[in-house]
Structure formats: structure tokens, C-alpha cells
Amino acid sequence: MAISDASRLADFATGVGTDGTLDVNNINIAGVTTSVNINASGIVTATGGFEGDGSKLTGVSGFATALSATQGDFLNRVFVTPQVLPLGAGTSITITSTAADGNVAFTRASRVDVGTGSTLHVSVGTTFITNVLSVF
Secondary structure (H helix, E strand, O other), X not given: OOOOHHHHHHHHHHOEOOOOOEOHHHOOOOOOOXXXXXXXXXXXOOXXXXXXXXXXXXXXXXXXXXXXXXXXXXXXXXXXXXXXXEEOOOOEEEEOOOHHHOOXXXXXXXXXXXXXXXXXEEOOOOEEEOOOOOOO
């Protein structure tokens, strides 16, 4: 049975494509608060912005932890960070920086504890600075 133009227009308005699948490019839910799980790769943008505390983000490294997650709260602007950076036993790490980075690598920790059987190498030409915030 052929789909009529009227059916296609009605489907377009509801976000259902002519092949019966959901056409996400035609969905607009005005005034509805909803939670959507999106699995995306590449660059993701949002016209209205992103919201939430970001606690489930991966691959993002912060420089310190706020004492409160509430925006505008005094403790949201007060931070803590560990004083010691441990390198676990049996681990081998090499720190390398390039000329584009000023040949400098740094950590906020004031001390690096190297575990038993571990090695920490700083490449030739790289300067490694601890306690970069001068808080310890």
C-alpha cells in the first residue's frame, strides 16, 4: 500500500520518517523536561548548553576538587588536592614534555612517592616541577 502525501506530512510532524523509523532531526519537545541518554562520538554541541555536575564524565582531568558541588556556594570556590602523588609498585613511568610545552611538566602534588620496584624517568630536556601551586 502506497503512503499518501498526507500520511507523509503527518509522519513528518510527529518525527516518524517515511520508512517508519524515528527521525531525530524532526523532533521538538517544547516545554517538556526529560532525561536523554546519548551515545555519541566526535564533537557534541548543545544550543542551550550542558547542565549537571559532570561527575560521570570520563577523560577529563581537573586540577583540584571543590568542597561543594553547588554553584555559587562559597565552598564551591574552595579546593583541596592531595599532597602526595603515589606511583604504584612495579610501575614504570616516563615524563616527557616538548618544546611546544616549554619542555616543562608539572604536578600540583608536593611529593612523588615511588613504590617498590617502580621507576620514574624524566626525559632529557624535560623539567619536572612539583608543588606548582606552592600550597604545600
